[in-house]
Amino acid sequence: MLTQHLNPLTPVEIHQLALKEVPGIGLATVYRSLKSLAAEGHVVAVEIPGQAPRYERADKGHHHHFMCRECKGVFELETCLDGIKGMAPNGFRVDDHEIILYGVCENCLSKGLGTTPSHPAHAACGHTH
Ligand SMILES: [Zn+2]
Ligand SMILES: [Zn+2]
Numbered sequence: 001m002l003t004q005h006l007n008p009l010t011p012v013e014i015h016q017l018a019l020k021e022v023p024g025i026g027l028a029t030v031y032r033s034l035k036s037l038a039a040e041g042h043v044v045a046v047e048i049p050g051q052a053p054r055y056e057r058a059d060k061g062h063h064h065h066f067m068c069r070e071c072k073g074v075f076e077l078e079t080c081l082d083g084i085k086g087m088a089p090n091g092f093r094v095d096d097h098e099i100i101l102y103g104v105c106e107n108c109l110s111k112g113l114g115t116t117p118s119h120p121a122h123a124a125c126g127h128t129h
Contacts, residue, residue: 008046008054008065008074048074048100064098068105070113075105 009017015030034055037043046054048067054074064077077099085094104114 007076008056010052010054012052014055046074047098064100066101066103066105068108068114069102070104070108073105073107077101 011027011030011034014034015025015027018025018030034043038045038055041058043055044058046056046065048054048065051067051072051074056076060076062080064080066075066077067073068075081099084097084099088094108114
């Protein structure tokens with residue numbers, strides 16, 4: 001059920017999609033199968049602070065995410081930053097990193113949403129917290 005969907009989905013979203021294919025399937029069943037898919041390494045959890053964990057296929061390789069603050073949609077980014085390991089102090093070893101971009105997606109912008117920054121003090125730098 002995750003295979004056709006590019007963007008990471010919450011268990012509730014996956015449940016809604018699964019219901020179209022398997023009428024009557026319970027949310028608990030979706031949680032259980034996500035757990036075993038994760039244990040087998042087929043899906044990975046995408047943790048976004050303040051958000052329910054989302055799941056996506058594990059075979060996509062290194063990538064990052066963009067979160068729309070209007071629709072709360074999470075989108076995949078294909079690019080990473082060169083030289084990100086250089087941010088760590090000398091003598092430190094970097095094993096992994098997380099980058100989440102926050103903003104407004106194309107769809108929401110086209111509906112005229114997201115024109116007022118949620119936090120005016122941060123309007124210039126694009127931060128939404
Ligand atoms: Zn959006
Ligand atoms: Zn990266």
